[in-house]
Amino acid sequence: xxxxxRKQPKAESTLNGVxxxxxxxxxxxxxxxxxxxxxxxxxxxxxxxxxxxxxxLIVRQGASPDWQxxxxxxxxxxxxxxxLASSVTLGIARQQFSSVAGAIADSPAAAxxxxxxxMYSLYVTAALGALFVGxxxxxxxxxxxxxxxxxxxxxxxFFYVFTxxxxxxxxxxxxxxxxxxxxxxxxxxxxxxxxxGAICVYWHFMDALWVYLFLLxxxxx
Amino acid sequence: xxxxxxVPAVHQHKAPTSFIxxxxxxxxxxxxxxxYYGLALLSVFIGMVLSWLLRLHLAYPSWNxxxxxxLSPAGAPGGVxxxxxxxxxxxxxxxxxxxxxxxxxxxxxxxxxxxxxxIGAEDMAFPRFNMMSFWTTFxxxxxxxxxxxxxxxxxxxxxxxxxPLSAIGKDAGPGLAMGQDLWxxxxxxxxxxxxxxxxxxxxxxxxxxxxxxSFGRMPYSTWAWFVTSVIALLAFAVLLPACVLLILDRVAxxxxxxxxxxxxxxxxxxxxxxxxxxxxxxxxxxxxxxxYIAILPSIGIIATILPVFARKPLLGPRAxxxxxxxxxFLSYMVWGHHMxxxxxxxxxxxxxxxxxxxxxxxxxxxxxxxxxxxxxxKMRFETPALFCLGFISVFISGGISGFYLAQPSLDTYLHATxxxxxxxxxxxxxxxxxxxxxxxYFWFPKMFGRMMNDTLGKWHFWLTFLGVYCVxxxxxxxxxxxxxxxxxxxxxxxxxxxxPVHKFITIAALLTGAAQLIFFWNLIWSRFRGPIATENPWxxxxxxxxxxxxxxxxxxxxxHPVVYNGPNEYGVENPDGTDFVMQTAAxxxx
Numbered sequence: 001x002x003x004x005x006r007k008q009p010k011a012e013s014t015l016n017g018v019x020x021x022x023x024x025x026x027x028x029x030x031x032x033x034x035x036x037x038x039x040x041x042x043x044x045x046x047x048x049x050x051x052x053x054x055x056x057l058i059v060r061q062g063a064s065p066d067w068q069x070x071x072x073x074x075x076x077x078x079x080x081x082x083x084l085a086s087s088v089t090l091g092i093a094r095q096q097f098s099s100v101a102g103a104i105a106d107s108p109a110a111a112x113x114x115x116x117x118x119m120y121s122l123y124v125t126a127a128l129g130a131l132f133v134g135x136x137x138x139x140x141x142x143x144x145x146x147x148x149x150x151x152x153x154x155x156x157x158f159f160y161v162f163t164x165x166x167x168x169x170x171x172x173x174x175x176x177x178x179x180x181x182x183x184x185x186x187x188x189x190x191x192x193x194x195x196x197g198a199i200c201v202y203w204h205f206m207d208a209l210w211v212y213l214f215l216l217x218x219x220x221x
Numbered sequence: 222x223x224x225x226x227x228v229p230a231v232h233q234h235k236a237p238t239s240f241i242x243x244x245x246x247x248x249x250x251x252x253x254x255x256x257y258y259g260l261a262l263l264s265v266f267i268g269m270v271l272s273w274l275l276r277l278h279l280a281y282p283s284w285n286x287x288x289x290x291x292l293s294p295a296g297a298p299g300g301v302x303x304x305x306x307x308x309x310x311x312x313x314x315x316x317x318x319x320x321x322x323x324x325x326x327x328x329x330x331x332x333x334x335x336x337x338x339x340i341g342a343e344d345m346a347f348p349r350f351n352m353m354s355f356w357t358t359f360x361x362x363x364x365x366x367x368x369x370x371x372x373x374x375x376x377x378x379x380x381x382x383x384x385p386l387s388a389i390g391k392d393a394g395p396g397l398a399m400g401q402d403l404w405x406x407x408x409x410x411x412x413x414x415x416x417x418x419x420x421x422x423x424x425x426x427x428x429x430x431x432x433x434x435s436f437g438r439m440p441y442s443t444w445a446w447f448v449t450s451v452i453a454l455l456a457f458a459v460l461l462p463a464c465v466l467l468i469l470d471r472v473a474x475x476x477x478x479x480x481x482x483x484x485x486x487x488x489x490x491x492x493x494x495x496x497x498x499x500x501x502x503x504x505x506x507x508x509x510x511x512x513y514i515a516i517l518p519s520i521g522i523i524a525t526i527l528p529v530f531a532r533k534p535l536l537g538p539r540a541x542x543x544x545x546x547x548x549x550f551l552s553y554m555v556w557g558h559h560m561x562x563x564x565x566x567x568x569x570x571x572x573x574x575x576x577x578x579x580x581x582x583x584x585x586x587x588x589x590x591x592x593x594x595x596x597x598x599k600m601r602f603e604t605p606a607l608f609c610l611g612f613i614s615v616f617i618s619g620g621i622s623g624f625y626l627a628q629p630s631l632d633t634y635l636h637a638t639x640x641x642x643x644x645x646x647x648x649x650x651x652x653x654x655x656x657x658x659x660x661x662y663f664w665f666p667k668m669f670g671r672m673m674n675d676t677l678g679k680w681h682f683w684l685t686f687l688g689v690y691c692v693x694x695x696x697x698x699x700x701x702x703x704x705x706x707x708x709x710x711x712x713x714x715x716x717x718x719x720x721p722v723h724k725f726i727t728i729a730a731l732l733t734g735a736a737q738l739i740f741f742w743n744l745i746w747s748r749f750r751g752p753i754a755t756e757n758p759w760x761x762x763x764x765x766x767x768x769x770x771x772x773x774x775x776x777x778x779x780x781h782p783v784v785y786n787g788p789n790e791y792g793v794e795n796p797d798g799t800d801f802v803m804q805t806a807a808x809x810x811x
Contacts, residue, residue, distance in 0.1 A: 045420065052459040
């Protein structure tokens with residue numbers, strides 16, 4: 001794919017004495033990084049997994065008349081908003097980091113500001129992600145208070161399975177995000193964003209996946 | 222010849238020095254490939270011994286094997302196995318062979334070792350994931366083996382783990398308590414490992430091809446590993462959720478697969494409304510593509526090796542690659558042909574029958590292309606070549622019975638008989654293993670720097686080739702006269718007269734198994750005493766033959782090979798008397 005462009009030597013410039021690889025800040029966003037390819041492939045696998053879960057839900061609901069409908073916990077609407085907001089903050093972070101390289105030559109102060117806002121947005125994204133997971137646990141507690149547990153009914157079984165599987169994947173995303181934050185933060189002042197593109201793809205996908213699951217659960221349970 | 226630009230930083234890592242990082246937790250795809258091969262070898266040995274025990278019991282049901290009685294006092298009291306223990310061993314034979322041998326050896330082992338080299342990369346795209354995927358597979362193996370040592374032994378539900386038998390605990394029978402838990406957990410872990418591996422293969426093929434290595438110039442084995450990894454990515458992504466739901470049914474009291482009103486061991490099971498067919502659908506949606514995960518890498522390996530010994534280009538390389546892709550695509554539309562007698566709507570049986578018959582077209586195209594490549598060739602009959610020809614033979618023999626099984630009306634009669642056992646052992650197991658054998662004799666010099674013994678190899682080939690026909694051909698007959706499978710003894714009136722056939726098969730199986738000791742011995746002897754291999758002993762064209770045997774840590778000694786030709790340049794007349802063009806050979810004037 002990018003076998004030829006990868007071999008071009010990377011142009012380096014400095015920001016306050018620290019190296020910035022132009023090829024990795026602005027340039028990297030223009031061409032696919034290998035980590036991004038990997039995440040897209042992973043996204044395909046995860047989509048397949050949830051397609052299988054969905055088909056299982058449809059088949060199981062039609063298999064026998066024991067499906068019990070219940071009211072989805074209201075907190076799920078708030079959780080959905082939180083997760084959507086986290087995608088926005090991640091988008092802001094990416095935009096800020098991509099502005100760093102362009103601004104270095106003209107105004108180092110502006111570049112520094114872009115960098116700071118980018119980092120701040122990443123922290124907010126991770127926090128919102130954690131908040132979402134916490135909210136999902138509250139939704140579980142709400143369901144349990146209604147007497148709906150994992151084995152109560154196939155509808156509640158699927159609710160717990162879907163939310164737990166999505167939550168696990170999102171926790172993986174939070175770990176990945178923290179890794180990227182450490183990676184960018186370690187070289188203070190540089191905008192070496194290798195891997196940020198990958199985490200963006202993953203995070204937005206987790207967001208879209210949740211919206212899909214939420215709609216599915218709202219319609220089916 | 223070489224591009225001296227710096228190594229891309231994405232996958233650069235230094236050669237390790239400590240023993241642990243070099244041989245155990247290695248990031249080097251070559252070491253990981255050998256680890257996969259070793260695990261497959263261990264698994265195939267255990268699986269083979271299990272098949273011996275099964276065959277012995279079928280032919281001589283009252284034979285006393287004191288060692289077995291000592292190993293499992295409950296399963297084989299006094300050395301004679303119980304019917305349930307027969308099923309336990311059958312389950313483990315199938316599971317080990319399908320997952321840990323047929324998936325690991327042709328795909329994970331050879332793919333790991335040779336895919337990066339054949340596309341001119343230093344390593345896989347994600348070396349850490351690669352290491353993790355092997356050790357996760359190993360963990361799955363350990364968990365699976367642990368089921369031998371729990372109180373009631375391994376599960377009796379077969380490698381397909383049909384629900385509700387597999388979804389209910391100890392009330393359903395021996396091996397279905399802890400043993401089945403371990404089975405389901407092991408397979409779930411195996412899924413995660415395979416997903417990581419497949420992801421790595423795809424990313425590597427997409428992003429790390431060296432300069433000049435277009436898709437059209439990729440060797441056919443690389444194509445096969447690539448297509449297989451796409452199949453594996455989507456197939457294991459379905460088996461994993463199926464296993465999650467199965468585990469929940471077993472441990473959390475849910476009712477995904479268990480119907481209501483089941484009374485087992487005089488106890489009403491506390492489940493209701495689940496669908497056993499749902500498990501079959503999910504399992505076979507993985508299970509049928511899994512057949513191609515087992516066989517496609519071997520087809521690719523054969524298509525790469527055969528022209529080397531035929532000394533002429535493979536006929537119709539585009540048609541071969543197109544057929545592989547078509548098979549990969551169609552493999553997702555045919556899972557229902559495993560369920561013709563499951564109570565599924567008969568109309569859907571017809572729907573599944575049509576693509577099943579269509580899938581024979583690309584399979585036939587590939588077989589014909591391989592056969593036609595041999596036509597008029599001045600073959601070099603060395604061991605890898607023999608296994609290539611043997612592959613074509615067993616693949617056809619096994620494929621033809623597939624035509625019959627693909628038709629619901631015929632399958633209703635043949636289902637769950639030895640006809641099916643013969644079919645899938647030929648087309649999936651033996652054919653795939655012949656690909657592994659061909660690959661081993663062919664690539665051993667590259668992997669270990671020494672040649673394997675050709676005379677022993679030929680003995681191994683002929684004994685195995687004749688042996689597998691003696692084992693599996695009579696099974697077609699057994700199936701046609703109605704001999705059902707998974708019975709541990711044949712006491713019914715119509716089955717008892719068939720016991721002499723079973724005795725013949727058992728003796729043939731023992732001898733064929735014993736012939737594999739020649740292979741084991743050849744591997745060990747050649748590893749230490751074989752003649753030193755040159756860089757390109759077979760006069761082959763692909764990139765792995767343009768580096769030293771074995772290759773250095775970064776595969777090409779700090780350089781990037783540049784590719785100018787396809788892998789199929791055999792039968793040319795060079796001024797220096799050779800008849801092939803390496804992929805790295807620059808055209809005149811450059």
